[in-house]
Amino acid sequence: MSVPELLPWLNNDWRDLWGHPGGLPHALLFAGPAGVGKREFAEAMAARLLCERASGNARACGECDACRWFAAGNHPDFRWVIPEADAEEIESEDAPAKTEKADKKKSSQILVGQVRALADFVYVGAHRDRGRVILVQPAEAMNVAAANSLLKILEEPPATVYFILVSDGYRRLLPTIRSRCRMQLMSRPDAKTAGDWLGPKQADAARLLAVTGGMPLRALAAGEQGWGKLVAALEKALADVDQDEMSLASAWEGLLKNAEAFAMEDMITLLQKWLGDLVSRQMAGRARFFVDADAVQRRLLGRSSTPALLHCYNQFQSARPLANHPLNPRLFLEDLAARYLAAFAAPRPSR
Ligand SMILES: [Zn+2]
The missing domain is CATH 1.20.272 (Zinc Finger, Delta Prime; domain 3)
Known part of the structure; x- marks a missing residue:
């Protein structure tokens, strides 16, 4: 069990984030092309925010109770908001009545109910003393109602609640959402860095990187x-x-x-x-x-x-x-x- 890997080409992004003169805002938007490592970066960030030992720009320690809970997927102060279709679990039969298409059982959108369900989590105190973290991914999957609902929370963010939005297509987000977040565009790796990282994991690293436009996580998934x-x-x-x-x-x-x-x-x-x-x-x-x-x-x-x-x-x-x-x-x-x-x-x- 370990904390999420911090991808080597994102080390500078990590330092920029933690060294920002304005401190850490309540809402972060990690943007960049698919496969650059945004999700991994966001998870490392969430783990760090919840970690009970790390300080400064150090990574999550990976050993404290909080890190162990996070790695096991059951930290009480963490929520992961993703489209239903992306969650492997539970096929809910009581889908919203508006969903009429029989072939569309699981939504590929993040629905307003999912954001409203955060209210209790956001407005009730944290279980531990490190604050609470909500990861929304991909943020552009929020439908308009969900985005507006999130906006209401972002307009008056409760203390010690951090929102991390991850997006392949940030231009599709409501401008009002974007304006409430500090956006960070993830750095792309150069060819050598990407090759050095993928090489030990995939035999066809060079070919995979080439066909996926040099995006290492996409290349890894394609290889698998x-x-x-x-x-x-x-x-x-x-x-x-x-x-x-x-x-x-x-x-x-x-x-x-x-x-x-x-x-x-x-x-x-x-x-x-x-x-x-x-x-x-x-x-x-x-x-x-x-x-x-x-x-x-x-x-x-x-x-x-x-x-x-x-x-x-x-x-x-x-x-x-x-x-x-x-x-x-x-x-x-x-x-x-x-x-x-x-x-x-x-x-x-x-x-
Ligand atoms: Zn820790």
Whole structure:
């Protein structure tokens, strides 16, 4: 049992937070791209606020009663507010009457009831003497009623209550909420730091970091879901532009069937990244996502043109809204495959 890891590239953020001349505000907003480590940072922060031994900018001690309770998930002065769909527990049958869609049992929003339920916690004294901490994640999941309800608490925050909001898309938060929080944009790691951290955890670290845009936590999750092999298989399928659309669609279908956490939408994202890489290799000589597919991509560039690649990219973009509910997934894939292959059907440019 231990306190949450403080990710090495966030050490400066930690020092900035604790060394801030204005002291620690009652409401913090940790923002930044998905996978940069905001949640881990927020948990480390919550643990530190509750820890009964740590002082200054030290981390939570990991040994006191408070730290042990926190690590076990039952500190009485801590609340974690997340969308119902993110909580693995209890399937509540008495969902709000307004939820009429039968297929939507668990809300992906944070509902007003969840925020109202904080009132007792917030306005009644703490169990221990370190104050109380509420972690809201992701903050943009609050619906308008929930956000307004939270705003009322933030307008007159009780002493020794800390709110920590975590957000991938802080611009979607109500401006009135944002103005009540001190926002901290989490630092992104450089490539070496990210690689050093992920390397011992995942065999395909470099590839995973590249396809996830250098976000280590996303890369770690992708690796745990088998994306390393999956991306390699996808590269192999995309390298052959002389096959017909049926066989390319079969290859894609195989990837979707064999991987649990790999949806059609994820595949379109990767296909677009692949096309984006081809374009950027052509224009700037460099790829961003499929960094180890140099030879394949350079060969493919000889078979296509920037307009054809961009055209295909846009077609995939238009297909994206259908990705989660295609009427016929197989036909959907064949259509995408035909469009991809068509981008390489142009006659070879004569040199
Ligand atoms: Zn402690």
